Amino acid sequence: xxxxxxxxxxxxxxxxxxxxxxxxxxxxxxxxxxxxxxxxxxxxxxxxxxxxxxxxxxxxxxxxxxxxxxxxxxxxxxxxxxxxxxxxxxxxxxxxxxxxxxxxxxxxxxxxxxxxxxxxxxxxxxxxxxxxxxxxxxxxxxxxxxxxxxxxxxxxxxxxxxxxxxxxxxxxxxxxxxxxxxxxxxxxxxxxxxxxxxxxxxxxxxxxxxxxxxxxxxxxxxxxxxxxxxxxxxxxxxxxxxxxxxxxxxxxxxxxxxxxxx
Amino acid sequence: xxxxxxxxxxxxxxxxxxxxxxxxxxxxxxxxxxxxxxxxxxxxxxxxxxxxxxxxxxxxxxxxxxxxxxxxxxxxxxxxxxxxxxxxxxxxxxxxxxxxxxxxxxxxxxxxxxxxxxxxxxxxxxxxxxxxxxxxxxxxxxxxxxxxxxxxxxxxxxxxxxxxxxxxxxxxxxxxxxxxxxxxxxxxxxxxxxxxxxxxxxxxxxxxxxxxxxxxxxxxxxxxxxxxxxxxxxxxxxxxxxxxxxxxxxxxxxxxxxxxxxxxxxxxxxxxxxxxxxxxxxxxxxxxxxxxxxxxxxxxxxxxxxxxxxxxxxxxxxxxxxxxxxxxxxxxxxxxxxxxxxxxxxxxxxxxxxxxxxxxxxxxxxxxxxxxxxxxxxx
Numbered sequence: 299x300x301x302x303x304x305x306x307x308x309x310x311x312x313x314x315x316x317x318x319x320x321x322x323x324x325x326x327x328x329x330x331x332x333x334x335x336x337x338x339x340x341x342x343x344x345x346x347x348x349x350x351x352x353x354x355x356x357x358x359x360x361x362x363x364x365x366x367x368x369x370x371x372x373x374x375x376x377x378x379x380x381x382x383x384x385x386x387x388x389x390x391x392x393x394x395x396x397x398x399x400x401x402x403x404x405x406x407x408x409x410x411x412x413x414x415x416x417x418x419x420x421x422x423x424x425x426x427x428x429x430x431x432x433x434x435x436x437x438x439x440x441x442x443x444x445x446x447x448x449x450x451x452x453x454x455x456x457x458x459x460x461x462x463x464x465x466x467x468x469x470x471x472x473x474x475x476x477x478x479x480x481x482x483x484x485x486x487x488x489x490x491x492x493x494x495x496x497x498x499x500x501x502x503x504x505x506x507x508x509x510x511x512x513x514x515x516x517x518x519x520x521x522x523x524x525x526x527x528x529x530x531x532x533x534x535x536x537x538x539x540x541x542x543x544x545x546x547x548x549x550x551x552x553x554x555x556x557x558x559x560x
Numbered sequence: 561x562x563x564x565x566x567x568x569x570x571x572x573x574x575x576x577x578x579x580x581x582x583x584x585x586x587x588x589x590x591x592x593x594x595x596x597x598x599x600x601x602x603x604x605x606x607x608x609x610x611x612x613x614x615x616x617x618x619x620x621x622x623x624x625x626x627x628x629x630x631x632x633x634x635x636x637x638x639x640x641x642x643x644x645x646x647x648x649x650x651x652x653x654x655x656x657x658x659x660x661x662x663x664x665x666x667x668x669x670x671x672x673x674x675x676x677x678x679x680x681x682x683x684x685x686x687x688x689x690x691x692x693x694x695x696x697x698x699x700x701x702x703x704x705x706x707x708x709x710x711x712x713x714x715x716x717x718x719x720x721x722x723x724x725x726x727x728x729x730x731x732x733x734x735x736x737x738x739x740x741x742x743x744x745x746x747x748x749x750x751x752x753x754x755x756x757x758x759x760x761x762x763x764x765x766x767x768x769x770x771x772x773x774x775x776x777x778x779x780x781x782x783x784x785x786x787x788x789x790x791x792x793x794x795x796x797x798x799x800x801x802x803x804x805x806x807x808x809x810x811x812x813x814x815x816x817x818x819x820x821x822x823x824x825x826x827x828x829x830x831x832x833x834x835x836x837x838x839x840x841x842x843x844x845x846x847x848x849x850x851x852x853x854x855x856x857x858x859x860x861x862x863x864x865x866x867x868x869x870x871x872x873x874x875x876x877x878x879x880x881x882x883x884x885x886x887x888x889x890x891x892x893x894x895x896x897x898x899x900x901x902x903x904x905x906x907x908x909x910x911x912x913x914x915x916x917x918x919x920x921x922x923x924x925x926x927x928x929x930x931x932x933x934x935x936x937x938x939x
Contacts, residue, residue, distance in 0.1 A: 459651070459653065461651060461653040462653050462655060462656075464618075464620050464647075464649070465647070465649055465653035465654075465655070466655070466666070467619075467639070468620075468640050468641070468645070468646055468647045469641075469646065469667035469670060469712070469713075469716070470641045470667050470670035470671050471641055471666070471670045472639070475670060479666075483657045484657055
């Protein structure tokens with residue numbers, strides 16, 4: 299009787315604890331094993347060490363792969379965010395022929411299976427005489443990131459009151475000044491969010507990258523290849539670091555927007 | 561303080577302006593002159609074209625036909641930022657990412673004025689909110705936001721200030737207070753105010769001149785007293801306050817008055833207050849102008865006998881009666897509770913009377929209910 303009552307009162311809390319446990323056990327596992335003194339293979343716990351964190355580039359080529367991923371990610375993010383933002387403004391703010399068709403088509407790359415995209419991109423590059431490598435990967439990443447950027451930025455633009463821009467024009471700001479002083483600052487959080495999303499999608503991508511990278515090794519590709527012989531604990535260090543970096547950015551973003559609202 | 565444009569000053573003239581959206585004509589061949597320095601109200605129900613008119617003056621819509629002038633300058637096709645016109649938007653449209661100070665300085669900075677400090681401080685003092693300069697708009701109450709929106713507009717000293725339902729979002733008490741304040745500020749700064757509203761009380765409290773709009777046209781224009789005491793159409797009679805409109809027929813002359821037959825009883829209507837096209841009229845009388853007495857009391861002026869009270873509601877300052885007349889029409893009578901006489905009761909037989917000078921006459925073919933139902937919707 300008392301047990302039933304306790305459950306009824308705390309059901310939502312129990313559910314929450316179970317849910318978060320499910321979500322975060324893999325992350326916790328990754329983090330814990332970044333301290334494993336496992337040598338080349340990191341599948342079995344062999345003892346605690348800080349060595350992996352002190353020397354994250356210790357495993358051969360892991361930092362080369364990381365550098366490649368960051369470079370691909372940054373270039374793709376800048377290009378996809380720029381192009382995607384322009385598309386989002388066109389779709390969100392202007393009436394033109396083919397607008398609704400474009401709105402639908404922009405979703406298609408998100409719905410297409412990545413293996414298919416990757417394979418056909420490879421075929422396309424080969425037919426064009428372009429060898430797989432750094433730039434084909436960047437082009438592919440920009441392509442699949444654009445859709446996500448458009449959707450994110452467009453949502454922000456849709457929530458923007460058009461009367462704010464009218465008020466700016468009413469207060470002697472011409473079209474360019476209105477965009478720079480009112481529209482852009484108000485849409486900026488959406489653009490920043492889209493850029494973060496684009497970077498994490500690019501950094502994380504394995505399938506499309508694997509098809510089009512040739513000899514270029516990105517971080518996900520490194521981990522995949524390494525898994526055949528045993529993943530070095532440095533991969534866990536880098537993975538955990540990325541997780542905490544993302545967490546930091548999200549919390550910082552929340553704090554900044556909360557302070558701005560005050 | 562620098563003016564938005566010292567060369568463009570003068571009366572606002574709207575000449576034969578039509579605005580269509582597809583098949584819908586929002587503003588229909590509107591011609592209007594708003595004198596420089598006046599407080600002018602465009603009053604009408606939603607969809608009457610008043611907001612579209614305001615947006616065309618601001619430059620946010622382009623007229624389909626016609627032209628708009630300030631003084632001798634044609635502004636019909638200029639961009640909003642090229643006009644010496646500023647707007648207080650309905651939802652205030654304060655820039656959420658800028659401080660109150662920067663919101664107010666926005667227009668000055670866009671016009672290349674470097675030293676904005678003095679002007680901003682002065683206008684913040686005018687609206688009595690100097691302590692809020694460094695806050696963000698979301699930290700302000702509705703009434704404070706309203707004043708900042710006003711300050712942001714008038715700091716530019718435009719030739720024309722447009723107010724789009726500026727008090728619509730405020731509660732009744734604050735609205736009353738802001739009405740008085742707006743009127744005071746207008747007198748203080750001497751800028752032409754054009755005020756769009758569906759609230760007749762708001763328009764009458766503040767404006768020198770009111771144009772009542774209906775279906776894209778101006779029904780009647782005049783001072784609040786003019787419109788209330790001498791309406792020209794049933795729409796104006798019903799939209800501005802309430803009116804009893806009784807069918808009648810002009811039966812003869814008596815000096816300055818027409819003698820009108822209403823269902824067998826004779827009343828007088830001053831000729832200067834008659835807008836009848838022929839002998840068929842709607843005789844109009846405001847509910848508060850009518851005196852109500854037990855049947856049989858002898859009375860002078862315009863008298864209608866044979867009424868029976870069908871409803872009486874005591875509302876403090878006055879008692880509102882519904883009186884059913886022999887011709888089955890219900891007339892409204894508002895009687896001040898100022899004579900110590902207990903209110904009459906439902907079922908009492910009564911006689912109604914009023915001074916003939918308060919009567920007005922409308923064209924008898926008009927719909928006696930025009931404007932009354934839209935009014936009820938808006939309240």
